Structures are given as structure tokens and as C-alpha cells.
Amino acid sequence: MYRKLTFFSRFVPDILAGRKTITLRDEAESWPRIGETLDVHTFEDDRWFCRICVEDVHPIELAALDDTHARQENMTLAELKDVLAGIYPGRDAFWLIRFKLCSGDDSQP
Numbered sequence: 001m002y003r004k005l006t007f008f009s010r011f012v013p014d015i016l017a018g019r020k021t022i023t024l025r026d027e028a029e030s031w032p033r034i035g036e037t038l039d040v041h042t043f044e045d046d047r048w049f050c051r052i053c054v055e056d057v058h059p060i061e062l063a064a065l066d067d068t069h070a071r072q073e074n075m076t077l078a079e080l081k082d083v084l085a086g087i088y089p090g091r092d093a094f095w096l097i098r099f100k101l102c103s104g105d106d107s108q109p
């Protein structure tokens with residue numbers, strides 16, 4: 001039984017294509033551990049769509065985000081900051097979770 005992380009459904013294509021390899025969350029979602037496999041569902045309708053393997057988890061300030069982080073989100077830095085302001089208004093400290101898609105048996109529900 002794997003723990004579950006959700007993503008907004010608009011990010012599903014990027015995650016499944018390997019274009020989105022990080023996510024930035026508040027402390028309530030800082031619980032994933034390096035090396036952990038997670039079941040990934042859509043936030044809106046709780047639909048399972050993949051498993052990911054967690055490669056890194058660390059705190060990061062909004063001011064420290066750069067173009068590399070934005071590329072890992074498949075966004076520009078301005079787009080990423082807009083998305084974060086929409087989801088987490090006023091927040092300037094996050095947890096960065098870096099992941100890769102699981103392959104083989106771990107990619108099936």
C-alpha cells in the first residue's frame with residue numbers, strides 16, 4: 001500500500017510525459033520521503049494515474065526559485081510563481097519534492 005499524493009488534473013499530461021519532475025508544496029504536504037513510492041491521483045476526482053518515486057525533498061524559499069526549477073515544472077519562472085500564488089496565496093516558503101515516474105510493476109495500480 002503506497003501513500004497518495006494528488007495533483008491538479010491539468011498537470012497530468014506533463015507528469016506522464018516526464019516533463020514535470022518537481023512539485024512545490026506547503027508543510028502539510030512535506031511528508032513524502034526520499035526513496036518512497038507514491039500513488040498519484042488527480043485532486044479533482046481522485047483518479048489514479050501513475051506512481052512516482054521520490055528522489056529528493058527539501059525546503060525552499062520562494063525567492064530562491066530560478067529558471068531550473070521552472071523548467072522542472074515545465075513552466076517559465078513567471079508562470080510558476082503565478083501558479084504558486086494561486087494555490088498558496090501569500091506563502092513564501094515551500095517544500096520541493098523531486099520525483100521520477102516509476103517504471104515496471106511500480107507503474108501499475
Ligand SMILES: CC(=O)Nc1ccn([C@H]2C[C@H](O)[C@@H](CO)O2)c(=O)n1
Nearest residue numbers: 006007008011023024025073083087
Ligand atoms: C491540494 C494541492 O495543493 N495540490 C497541488 C499543489 C500543487 N500542485 C502543482 C502545481 C505546480 O505545478 C506545482 C507547484 O505547487 O505543484 C498540484 O498539482 N496540486
